Amino acid sequence: MIELREKAEPRILPPGYRICTRCIMDTSDPEIVFDERGECNHCKQYDYQKQTVQWDPATRKERLERLVDAIRAEGKGHDYDCLIGVSGGVDSTYVAYLVKQLGLRPLAIHMDNGWNSELAVGNIERTLRKLNIDLDTEVLDWEEFRDIQLAFLKASTPDSEIPSDHAITAVLMQRALKYRVKTIVMGSNVSSEGILPRMWSQGIRDWKYIKGLHDKFGTVPMRTFPHFTLTQFMLSRTLHRRQWINILDAVEYDKAEAMKTIERELGWIYYGGKHYESVYTRFFQAYILPRKFGYDKRRAHLSTLVLSGTISREKALEEMELPICPPELLRQDREFVIKKLGINEAEFERIMALPPKTIFDYPAYENAWYLHALRQVYRLPRTLRGLKRG
Helix, strand or coil: CCCCCCCCCCCCCCCCCCCCCCCCCCCCCCCCCEECCCCCCHHHHHHHHHHCCCCCCCCHHHHHHHHHHHHHHHHHCCCCEEEEEEECCCHHHHHHHHHHHEEEEEEEEEEEEECCCHHHHHHHHHHHHHHHCCEEECCCCCCHHHHHHHHHHHHHHCCHHHHHHHHHHHHHHHHHHHHHHCEEEEEHHHHCCCCCCCCHHHCCCCCHEEEEHHHHHHHCCCCCCCCCHHHHHHHHHCCCCCCEEEEEHCCCCCCCHHHHHHHHHHHHCCCCCCCCCCCHHHHHHHHHHHHHCCCCHHHHHHHHHHHHHHHHHHHHHHHHCCCCCHHHHHHHHHHHHHCCCCCCHHHHHHHHHCCCCHHCCHHHHHHHHHHHHHHHHHHHCHCCCCCCCC
């Protein structure tokens, strides 16, 4: 579903600009590489994920039945047999619908970081009421979380949404222990999220990175912020035998069809863009990322949809010619975000003018030599060998 908007201002292309001949990823990703046909590494990585992550249609039904039976057996005697995260967005709403269709007994977990849009709240309430799913909400301490977000903005990296993503994972881990649930069902999927350049966002599980940035730039002690270390995350999977299931990779997931289904069955209302159920996410992705770092996440999202066959490459390029967000809404979001963060226009402009940095400029697990070596060995499949940097 594409919102009608006026065309954006023509973009001035930098010297050496290249765009993939298959998807629409381009040299706004500083690490992009191309093969002799002009296809990029993201296309190759998507193909690899499609073959190795998405379930084979020939065995999908039988495997899914076995998975559901195992989850039910594991949850026998408990109030719930799985946890699901809910945000009011497409993927999480469809996951709620799907697990009920499969006959599971989910508990919905929502993390309120203070930035929910009214549409998101309404979507959550309608969805859970119609599906008869219980809800457990974790409300973050606002002054504490506001200070963490400001610390990331002052650190001048493109990772300002990482604290929210990290906290969501931590809350799910905590609730799984509390309710003695072994299975966490997620909405992540290859079909609509298979592409995200590493330099555009990283550090979701990196507590050393999050804590380090806050120690350097924050002022409010982090006493209640939900978090976990890499060791705790690994123990969750091994000692506690907890499994994280990306259920949308186990079914034939078409995002456009999923939207129609949840609109019809649950009264779900579209909010205008990927992850725009959060006011801060909408502003960060529509204003801060493109203006400060030159990253437009629509390009990755649309490229994924092109590769999945959901839309044509031509349609994706047309969408990129439109403004990321309606100008008036963007103006309102700017005023709202600056005020809610407790800063003024001058401070915000000073933050925007800071030189861009990355996770590699700060202490982080990501920068440990052994993790770096493993990433170089395992991050990309063999099919990417021979590509040339654009």
